[in-house]
Structure formats: structure tokens, C-alpha cells
Amino acid sequence: MKRIAIVVIVVLLAAGGWWWFHNEAKAPVARSASEVNAAALKDPALIAKGEYLAIVGDCASCHTSQGGVRYAGGRVLPTPFGNIPSPNITPDRETGLGDWSFEDFWQALHAGKGRHGEFLYPVFSYTSFTKVSRDDALAMFAYLQSLAPVHAPALQPSLEFPYSVRSSLKAWRALYFHEGEFQRDASKSxxxxxxxxxxxxxxxxxxxxxxxxxxxxxxxxxxxxxxxxxxxxxxxxxxxxxxxxxxxxxxxxxxxxxxxxxxxxxxxxxxxxxxxxxxxxxxxxxxxxxxxxxxxxSLPARPANAPENSPLDTRPIMAQGAKVYGERCADCHGKDGNGVAGVYPPLNGNSSVNEPTGINAMRVILLGGFAPVTHGNPRPYSMPPFAQQLSDADVAAVVTYIRRSWTNTASVVLERDVVKYRHTPID
CATH class of the missing domain: 1.10.760 (Cytochrome Bc1 Complex; Chain D, domain 2)
Incomplete structure (x- = not known):
């Protein structure tokens, strides 16, 4: 629990950096000699390429509030340390990227630094975005600059000291950030x-x-x-x-x-x-x-998990889990756990069932499972929530049964594990 709390602190404090460089920083960074001509940013082909790349990067998900204007920011992520809002990245001159140059944008994406040279917190995933090519970054910038400006002042984060201290990022970056564009592997296709x-x-x-x-x-x-x-x-x-x-x-x-x-x-x-x-x-x-x-x-094989060595007698929990599964799950997912192709997903060999913690299976059983609506699957089947029908003991039992039946050999889930996630929001 302590480990997770620390991870959350370090990662989520990052959004404060976005707010800071929109509101607090004062001294601009010297411009590069390679400023991009404004006319070049209006090339329709470049803008179309940038729109596609912004979709690849899933930029709108973070930079759009629920019911808000796309890319206008304001999405708030609640944390134990306060609410963290995302910034406006439309070309509004006062509250967005309207006064940004391409060099400013490239510096943020590639080097993890704000418009005024300040370190950005890594909730903005510059640890990955540094690999993006300069040409692709230019296309994305052209697309964002083509959007209709939206005046959306930044919401202030409610981070508490010491989580908002930025000076520690220098040491963090030395440990974890490796700046540089993607390098092709000539031995690969x-x-x-x-x-x-x-x-x-x-x-x-x-x-x-x-x-x-x-x-x-x-x-x-x-x-x-x-x-x-x-x-x-x-x-x-x-x-x-x-x-x-x-x-x-x-x-x-x-x-x-x-x-x-x-x-x-x-x-x-x-x-x-x-x-x-x-x-x-x-x-x-x-x-x-x-x-x-x-x-x-092409990713490598992984080391085999060590067999679980627990003094717990799992026979009672497995028997209880089998009963719950037969009553609540087997009609859709099958007695063999193989589901129905194209309708109900298999549980046998399912990566989300067998993941180390059991979190995913617990949350889906409690809160329901909702597949995305897509062009290729416009009317997906969803799984109803069972939080009102099943006790913590029932959920622990059926999750354990699913994780240890058929070809699955994952660890046991206990009742106390379920308690932690029963009232946790979906996202």
C-alpha cells in the first residue's frame, strides 16, 4: 500500500507542472534559430497528418473534460493529494497554446520542459513522447494550431506541500528520463x-x-x-x-x-x-x-511465476466459488470458462483474470464490465455489476475460483482484498 501511495504521489503531482507553466513562470526561453514559418503550419496535408498523430497519442482523452470542448482541458483527476486539472491546448492566446512557437512545443514533447524552461512533471508522458520524431511533432503542432481557440482558464490544482515541490525533478530525471528520438533497428523490418x-x-x-x-x-x-x-x-x-x-x-x-x-x-x-x-x-x-x-x-518470454506457497486451505473457498460461478457466470462464460466467441469473453487463459493482483476481476464483478462501443462492434455485450448481489466473501471466492480453474493458476484473492475495491470509482 505504501508503494502504491508513493507512486501516485510522484506521478500525479506532475499535472501541477502544466498549470505552473501556464500561470507562474515568467522568463521566456530563448528562441531557436530554426523557427517554423507560420505559413507552413497551414498546409492541409500537414494538419491532417497531425490530427491522425494526435489520435494515435490519445491526446484528447486527457485534455478534454467531460462534456467539454475537445482539447480545451479541464479534465480533473481526483487524488488523495488534491484535484489535478489538465491544460487547454487549443490556440487561445491567453489560456492555451496561441502564443507558443513550435520550438516551445518541441521542448515540452521531447525534453519534458515547459515554455519557460521549467521541468514538467511526468504525468505528461514525455518519458515516452521524447521518442517522437521532429517531423511528427511539427504535424501535431500544426493540427493543434488549426483548432478553434477556446478561452478556458486553467483550473488551479489543490496539491499540498511537499508534493508540489519541483526541484526534486532534477534528480528524478537523472534516474528515469532518457531524452532522445526513436532509433531504428536496422536488423528489423x-x-x-x-x-x-x-x-x-x-x-x-x-x-x-x-x-x-x-x-x-x-x-x-x-x-x-x-x-x-x-x-x-x-x-x-x-x-x-x-x-x-x-x-x-x-x-x-x-x-x-x-x-x-x-x-x-x-x-x-x-x-x-x-x-x-x-x-x-x-x-x-x-x-x-x-x-x-x-x-x-517480438517481446521476449517472461520468467515463470513461482508457485504459490500458502498455508491457506483453498478447498472451501474454491467450493464456494464454484457455486457462485455456476449460479452467476456459467451461462455466459461457460462451464469450461471459454465464453462465446464474439459475444462473451473467455475467462480461461484471460490475461486480465490471471494478472498478479486480481484487481481487474474483482472490479469487473463488483462494478460491471463495459466493452467499448466501436465502429467494428457498435453494440457490445456488457456485464452487469454484482456489488449488490454478492458479499465480499462471495466475490473473493468466485474470483479465486476463476483464477485457479481450467488452465489458470493465479494466486488466491481474499475477502479483505475485495473490501478495498468495493467502493472504488470505475476510473
Whole structure:
């Protein structure tokens, strides 16, 4: 619990940096000699390219409040340390990016520094965005500058001392930030390199799908190895398709289907990933989706999990779980846990069922599972919430049963684990 709290502190305080450079900083940074001609930013082809890249980066999700104008900011993320608002990135001169040059934008994206040279907090995922090419950054800037200006003054964050102290970022950056554009691997195909560029850069997949240490930095070099998403109480699974990976056995088509429609033969997107599919990946070009799948399939095998060594007698909880499963789950997901293709996702071998913590299965059972509405799957089936029908003991039992039946061998979930997530908001 302490580890998660520290991670949340370090990562979520970052949004304060966005507010700070819109409201507090004073001295501008010297302009680069390579200023972009204003006329070049009005090229329709460049703007169209930038719009697509902004979708790839899922920029609108963070920079749009519920019911608000797209990209006008104001989305508030509640945390134990206060509310964190996102900034306006429309070209309004007073409250947005209207007075920004391309060099200002490039500095933020590539170097993690604000318009006035201040360090940005890493809730803005510059640790990934630094890999974006300068040409792509220019296209994105052209698109954002083409939007209708929206006057939307920044909301003030309610961060408490010492979480708003910025000087510590110098040490954090020395440990965790490696500035530099994506470098092609000449030994790999063009398709692999495109997939790696999208996943590592604009897609910023590792920001969620990687474990973080007590300082909020990514642990070791375990790329896309899975991790709990700070403050959201979801677990983003390991993305390796090889032995012991979170997507072990997934085909290229399975990955493409999930990203395009929110559903595949191996699983369904829900929680934060459902929003990513809705806002971003369903709109990607087919060749980019294929490239992402090719890259993910190249991720290495993972070490086998050590067998659980617990003195707990699981037979009573498994018996209770089997009873609940038979009454509440088997009609849709099948007695064999294999679901119904294209309708109900399988639980047998499901990466979200087998993830290390059990958080995802607990939350879906309590709060319901809602697949994204996409062009490829406009009327998805949803799972109803069972929070009112099942006790904490029932939820723990059925989650344990699902995680330890068929080919699944995940750890036991206890009643006290369920208590933590019963009243946790969906996002």
C-alpha cells in the first residue's frame, strides 16, 4: 500500500507542472534559430497528418473534460493529494497554446520542459513522447494550431506541500528520463520499426503497462511487463505473447481485433483500455495496427511465476466459488470458462483474470464490465455489476475460483482484498 501511495504521489503531482507553466513562470526561453514559418503550419496535408498523430497519442482523452470542448482541458483527476486539472491546448492566446512557437512545443514533447524552461512533471508522458520524431511533432503542432481557440482558464490544482515541490525533478530525471528520438533497428523490418515507434513513442504504452518503483519510475528494464496503474486501481497486463507473457498465445489478428473493435477471440477491453480503444486505437490505420501487433509479438518470454506457497486451505473457498460461478457466470462464460466467441469473453487463459493482483476481476464483478462501443462492434455485450448481489466473501471466492480453474493458476484473492475495491470509482 505504501508503494502504491508513493507512486501516485510522484506521478500525479506532475499535472501541477502544466498549470505552473501556464500561470507562474515568467522568463521566456530563448528562441531557436530554426523557427517554423507560420505559413507552413497551414498546409492541409500537414494538419491532417497531425490530427491522425494526435489520435494515435490519445491526446484528447486527457485534455478534454467531460462534456467539454475537445482539447480545451479541464479534465480533473481526483487524488488523495488534491484535484489535478489538465491544460487547454487549443490556440487561445491567453489560456492555451496561441502564443507558443513550435520550438516551445518541441521542448515540452521531447525534453519534458515547459515554455519557460521549467521541468514538467511526468504525468505528461514525455518519458515516452521524447521518442517522437521532429517531423511528427511539427504535424501535431500544426493540427493543434488549426483548432478553434477556446478561452478556458486553467483550473488551479489543490496539491499540498511537499508534493508540489519541483526541484526534486532534477534528480528524478537523472534516474528515469532518457531524452532522445526513436532509433531504428536496422536488423528489423520496416513494419517492426513502425510498431516499435508507435508503442514506445506516441502510444506511450509503457506508461501504464510497466511496473513502477517507490519513486514512480519504471522498474528496471522490463518493457511492457505489466503494472498497476497509479491512482486508477486497474492492472495493465503484461503484453508479451510468448511463454509466461500476459498475452501468451495471442495471434497478430487477436491483437489487431482488440485494438480495432475492443474485442477479440482472446479477450475484451474494459476499464482504462476501453477508453483508449474508443478514443484512439479503433481509428488507427490497418497497417499501423499490424505493425503494433508485429512489435508486441517480438517481446521476449517472461520468467515463470513461482508457485504459490500458502498455508491457506483453498478447498472451501474454491467450493464456494464454484457455486457462485455456476449460479452467476456459467451461462455466459461457460462451464469450461471459454465464453462465446464474439459475444462473451473467455475467462480461461484471460490475461486480465490471471494478472498478479486480481484487481481487474474483482472490479469487473463488483462494478460491471463495459466493452467499448466501436465502429467494428457498435453494440457490445456488457456485464452487469454484482456489488449488490454478492458479499465480499462471495466475490473473493468466485474470483479465486476463476483464477485457479481450467488452465489458470493465479494466486488466491481474499475477502479483505475485495473490501478495498468495493467502493472504488470505475476510473
Amino acid at each position: 520496416d513494419e517492426w520499426n513502425r510498431g516499435a515507434y508507435l508503442v514506445q513513442g506516441l502510444g506511450h504504452c509503457n506508461e501504464c503497462h510497466a511496473p513502477r518503483d517507490s519513486l514512480g519510475g519504471q522498474e528496471g528494464k522490463a518493457s511492457l511487463a505489466g503494472g498497476q496503474i497509479p491512482a486508477q486501481n486497474w492492472y495493465a497486463p503484461d503484453l508479451s505473447t510468448r511463454a509466461n507473457g500476459g498475452l501468451a498465445g495471442w495471434s497478430e489478428q487477436d491483437i489487431v481485433d482488440l485494438l480495432k473493435t475492443g474485442q477479440s477471440a482472446r479477450g475484451t477491453a474494459f476499464g482504462p483500455m476501453a477508453d483508449v480503444v474508443t478514443q484512439s486505437t479503433q481509428h488507427l490505420h490497418e497497417d499501423d495496427l499490424r505493425a503494433i501487433a508485429v512489435y508486441l509479438q
